[in-house]
Amino acid sequence: MRKKVSAFILLFAFWLLLTFSVEPGFFVVGMLLSVLVVVLLAGRHPRREWLLNPLRWLWLLIYMPYFFYYCIKANLDVAYRVVHPDMPIRPGIVKVPTTLKTNLAKTFLANSITLTPGTLTVDIVGSDLYVHCINIHTDDPEEQTREIVGRFEGLLKRIFE
Amino acid sequence: MIWFTVAFCLLLLCAFFCLYRLQQGPTAPDRTVAIDVLGTLVVGFCALYALRTGKGFYLNIGIAWALLSFVGTIALAKYLEGKAFDD
Amino acid sequence: MTELGYLLIAVGVLFDIFGTFGLVRLPDVYNRLQAATKCVTLGTCFILIGVALSGPSLGFGVRAILCAVFILLTSPVGAHALARGAHLGGVKLWEKSVVDKYEEDAEKVQEAMAAPKAKQSD
Numbered sequence: 001m002r003k004k005v006s007a008f009i010l011l012f013a014f015w016l017l018l019t020f021s022v023e024p025g026f027f028v029v030g031m032l033l034s035v036l037v038v039v040l041l042a043g044r045h046p047r048r049e050w051l052l053n054p055l056r057w058l059w060l061l062i063y064m065p066y067f068f069y070y071c072i073k074a075n076l077d078v079a080y081r082v083v084h085p086d087m088p089i090r091p092g093i094v095k096v097p098t099t100l101k102t103n104l105a106k107t108f109l110a111n112s113i114t115l116t117p118g119t120l121t122v123d124i125v126g127s128d129l130y131v132h133c134i135n136i137h138t139d140d141p142e143e144q145t146r147e148i149v150g151r152f153e154g155l156l157k158r159i160f161e
Numbered sequence: 162m163i164w165f166t167v168a169f170c171l172l173l174l175c176a177f178f179c180l181y182r183l184q185q186g187p188t189a190p191d192r193t194v195a196i197d198v199l200g201t202l203v204v205g206f207c208a209l210y211a212l213r214t215g216k217g218f219y220l221n222i223g224i225a226w227a228l229l230s231f232v233g234t235i236a237l238a239k240y241l242e243g244k245a246f247d248d
Numbered sequence: 249m250t251e252l253g254y255l256l257i258a259v260g261v262l263f264d265i266f267g268t269f270g271l272v273r274l275p276d277v278y279n280r281l282q283a284a285t286k287c288v289t290l291g292t293c294f295i296l297i298g299v300a301l302s303g304p305s306l307g308f309g310v311r312a313i314l315c316a317v318f319i320l321l322t323s324p325v326g327a328h329a330l331a332r333g334a335h336l337g338g339v340k341l342w343e344k345s346v347v348d349k350y351e352e353d354a355e356k357v358q359e360a361m362a363a364p365k366a367k368q369s370d
Binding site: 164168171172174175176178179181182188189190191193194195197198201202204205208209211212215217220221223224227228231234235237238239240241242243 | 254257258260261264265267268269271272277280281284288289291292295296299302303304305307308311312314315318319322323325326327329330332333334336337339
Binding site for chain 1: 266267269273274276278281282283285289290291307310311320324325327328331342347350351353356
């Protein structure tokens with residue numbers, strides 16, 4: 001029941017943000033649609049105890065500008081490689097291990113890697129990530145791991161585990 | 162304002178690059194990437210058009226387009242993989 | 249605020265151009281995905297944030313930010329699915345690529361996919 005109520009609140013808040021008006025007609029339609037979606041898709045979303053821990057939200061707030069910095073850097077890097085006449089790229093798929101355990105944390109890590117400098121997650125098998133790099137500096141696996149995974153792992157561990 | 166026209170023209174240039182890849186792309190995934198990028202560009206176009214005309218509902222179109230293009234991309238990726246959709 | 253918004257829109261359009269230029273210029277699907285996901289996603293997010301800053305009302309801004317969040321969440325997942333689909337569909341890497349661990353571990357990957365999915369808590 002608690003799950004359903006929280007899902008309903010989330011959906012209804014989303015509806016209110018989307019319409020952004022206080023007309024009663026919008027309210028009623030939004031309520032009906034939210035109830036419909038909750039009834040149809042009840043219990044499909046996983047447990048989220050970590051949502052209630054304020055410390056994790058704080059770490060998430062710290063994580064966002066950190067991530068954004070690398071994101072901008074990534075874009076400048078890729079843009080440079082694209083417009084450079086010789087295209088200084090050295091692509092390949094490398095394998096890096098991660099110590100994160102839960103699926104949610106791994107998903108966040110994979111998405112962060114995809115949006116940062118010259119790296120794109122291709123697949124996750126168990127605790128190994130296969131990452132496509134546009135420019136491989138080094139052939140040493142440990143160095144690669146530190147470079148690709150290391151900068152996010154610590155913060156993500158604090159947020160999700 | 163002239164600058165909006167310039168921005169629209171530049172976004173159309175981006176869309177033209179995508180169409181080139183869509184027509185040229187040697188493999189099916191290349192074309193799918195072009196479609197994905199085209200979807201994201203349309204969202205940007207919608208947002209600029211909303212600002213130009215001052216009508217907020219173009220942004221709603223943008224949100225709907227972003228979500229639908231995501232679903233389309235996932236479906237195409239699953240198709241490329243040669244798997245059933247519920248796998 | 250409005251001027252900052254226009255500046256962000258200009259930067260966003262510029263990133264979009266770089267991204268699509270990379271889509272035309274780079275040699276294989278995976279490299280094209282790199283340019284497409286990073287530059288075009290961030291470029292469009294910049295455009296949306298710029299629209300939010302220079303928009304006429306608060307509702308405008310909230311919707312634009314919501315749209316930016318959706319794009320930021322969905323685009324890496326789409327890229328990941330496409331890269332995996334392309335690789336499993338048999339598209340090879342560019343001939344000058346240096347290493348392909350995914351191809352080397354192909355058997356392990358197939359095994360992991362065939363195995364029943366382990367229940368995991370989130």
